[in-house]
Amino acid sequence: MIMKSKRRVRTSKDFCAERASQGQRVGIINLGCARNLVDAQVILGNVQKQGHTIVDIKNSEVAILNTCAFIEEAKKESIDAIVDLVELKKQGRLKKIIVTGCLAQRYGPELIKEFKEIDAVIGAQKLDQRNVPEQILLTPGHTAYVKICESCYNCCSFCVIPAIKGKFVSRTMESVLKEVERLDAGGGKEINIIGQDITAYGMDIYHQKSLARLLQKIAAVTKNIQWIRLLYAFPAHVTDELIDVIAGEDKICKYLDIPLQHISGHLLKAMNRNMTTRQTMALIRKLRTRIPEASLRTTFIVGFPGETQEDFEELLRFVEETRFDKAGGFAYSREEGTPAFEWPDQVPENIKKKRLDKLMKVQRGISQSVQERFLGETLNVLIDEKSLEEKGLYIGRTEFDAPEVDGAVTVRSQKLLNPGDFVSVKIRDTYEYDLAGEAV
Numbered sequence: 001m002i003m004k005s006k007r008r009v010r011t012s013k014d015f016c017a018e019r020a021s022q023g024q025r026v027g028i029i030n031l032g033c034a035r036n037l038v039d040a041q042v043i044l045g046n047v048q049k050q051g052h053t054i055v056d057i058k059n060s061e062v063a064i065l066n067t068c069a070f071i072e073e074a075k076k077e078s079i080d081a082i083v084d085l086v087e088l089k090k091q092g093r094l095k096k097i098i099v100t101g102c103l104a105q106r107y108g109p110e111l112i113k114e115f116k117e118i119d120a121v122i123g124a125q126k127l128d129q130r131n132v133p134e135q136i137l138l139t140p141g142h143t144a145y146v147k148i149c150e151s152c153y154n155c156c157s158f159c160v161i162p163a164i165k166g167k168f169v170s171r172t173m174e175s176v177l178k179e180v181e182r183l184d185a186g187g188g189k190e191i192n193i194i195g196q197d198i199t200a201y202g203m204d205i206y207h208q209k210s211l212a213r214l215l216q217k218i219a220a221v222t223k224n225i226q227w228i229r230l231l232y233a234f235p236a237h238v239t240d241e242l243i244d245v246i247a248g249e250d251k252i253c254k255y256l257d258i259p260l261q262h263i264s265g266h267l268l269k270a271m272n273r274n275m276t277t278r279q280t281m282a283l284i285r286k287l288r289t290r291i292p293e294a295s296l297r298t299t300f301i302v303g304f305p306g307e308t309q310e311d312f313e314e315l316l317r318f319v320e321e322t323r324f325d326k327a328g329g330f331a332y333s334r335e336e337g338t339p340a341f342e343w344p345d346q347v348p349e350n351i352k353k354k355r356l357d358k359l360m361k362v363q364r365g366i367s368q369s370v371q372e373r374f375l376g377e378t379l380n381v382l383i384d385e386k387s388l389e390e391k392g393l394y395i396g397r398t399e400f401d402a403p404e405v406d407g408a409v410t411v412r413s414q415k416l417l418n419p420g421d422f423v424s425v426k427i428r429d430t431y432e433y434d435l436a437g438e439a440v
């Protein structure tokens, strides 16, 4: 979607056609989740194909802002970034501002009206199902995100994503495998499989859940890539077949990101999560039995309309008993256009905040003690970067840590290490989310 207004706003096509010959310096700011990051990489790939030069945003004359609009906080962050860019343009330090992504998709006309300095508004990127899009990677060369599908079927009553992203679409296996082979040939060591609901992969084009089959094919075609990580699994779509493939395939990280959102039966129903309390607990038991070493990451929402103190205490007990390796939390964000927006029994903001603080405090304690199990262990660590603080110090991750969102391992090494190296590390210290040790 490209927004036009009464004032003739030149579209990105006009702008590209007009300017391509002159080749502008284009920079991008990406906000939001890893899925948005992939969209930003595709946008940069197109911009480069148009003959423009990709530069750091500080040196750009054309700024692209790839926005997020998932919840209130994210919308505010996107608006603040627009205001900053508008200020730079008023100072003559920027020639063009292009706003893309979820906020552009959700509030295009309003943005055009509100900010006269915006030159183009481009809504959510359409996922190319068949071709491998040209991308400029915004991640270090050894790790990459591979988006296999877009949007989702679930329509949780608090979520705007299906309204922003439209109907669920999967990329063909051929297209995903081609991209993975390209990353593998390029020396990639880790790929993070993403979508809004990766466990629904293939339900549209193959008429069945096909993630397990895709993972087996990815494992078979990769030589350099040693870690295949799964992010954003929908609990109700996790099959026994998928669990068996995760358990049985060495290259698949023993790690699963599976947002549960809550445990109280009536709230799971009101959220339209298609899972009961009993089914949720059974799934966790199955995962823990079938893949005992797996690191489980989840997310919870507190303060959803109708959440009582008893519901919250039930959630706290569940978190204390289940001991997730990693758990994030959000205070419910009332989003217009979602069913729950209109519901009675909205929980006051101060109660939401108190519950979120309590939940995160409990989880920090659990994370700390979960990390202690690694003390004295020797773990396989993927080096992400050299520490700028000290020679011989590096930052890396174990297979139990996703990039950006989880902890890290500080590695001391006599031997010179480079990003993308795997090294065995003897763990000497453990912290709430991080570890520290020596290369052995």
Ligand code: SF4
Residues within 6 Å of the ligand: 151, 152, 153, 154, 155, 156, 159, 160, 161, 162, 196, 197, 234
């Ligand atoms: S699964 Fe639910 S929360 Fe996740 S993107 Fe889909 S509708 Fe939103």
